[in-house]
Amino acid sequence: MPYRHTPKNGFVLLLVLVIAILMLLYFLQINTLFAPGLPSESVGIEGRPWALAELLIPGGEDVKLPGRGKLKLDIPFTITAPVRRNDAERGEIVIAFNTDGRIRANWRCDYEQAGAIYCVDAPISGNIHTKRTYRDESGKDKGRLFFIAKGRYMKTPAGETDGGGEKGTCWLTGWIGPDRGIQGFITLTQNQQWAAVYAFEKSQ
Known part of the structure; x- marks a missing residue:
């Protein structure tokens, strides 16, 4: 008996296709959905x-210094900038x-969440890099x-000293101009499957 296409057969095929797509999306996103913290x-x-x-750049290797038209690193200097997440203040960095192109930073903040006070401390070190170009x-x-x-x-609850908390x-990452105006981001992650992003900016 020859096969005849009916509306019922078309509906079944469409249903199977939809289920297959949903299963594919599920398996692609399952790690992100159940990762700790907030998704990026x-x-x-x-x-x-x-x-x-x-x-x-690993320690012991030279950092290429900026050329003409960029910020001069002829003397060491320090910049303090306010940090925000959405509209909420999150301390300072x-x-x-x-002068060798290396940078050291520290971000500290205290904030309230669900009725509790939390403290975040993050010492960071790195370097400038001259091969990237700013675009907007x-x-x-x-x-x-x-x-x-x-x-x-x-990240620890205020007053806790036993070494617990979130680690x-x-x-x-960021950009600094010849006038030392600066902007960038602080990104926290535990497993690279989620990220909490904080922004900072300061004009000179």
Whole structure:
């Protein structure tokens, strides 16, 4: 008996296709859905800075210094900038730029969540990198200098001293202009399957 297409057969095929697509999406997202913490709110590199890990220069190797038109590192200097997550204040980050192209930073903040006070401390170290060029909707800005750093963070309830709390990796990425105006992001993660992103900016 020859096969005849009926509306019922078409509905069954469509249902099977929809189920297959949903199962594929489920298996692709299952790790993210059940990872600890919040999923990344960003689709930019600040949501996955570990993709730029090769730009971190190991200790003992020289850091290429910026050329003409970029920030001069002829003397060490330090910048303190306020940190925010959405509309909430999240302390300050202090970034020290050295004449050898290395940077050291520390982010500290205290904030309230669900009626409890938490403290975050994140020492970070890294370097500038001259091979990246700043771009936005207005085009390129070759005067800005890129920097990247990595460290560890600890988030603990206020007053706790037993070494517990949340621990993970802290990334720092950003740009600094010839006038020392600075902007960038702090990214916290535990397993690279989720990221909490904080922004900082300061004009000079």
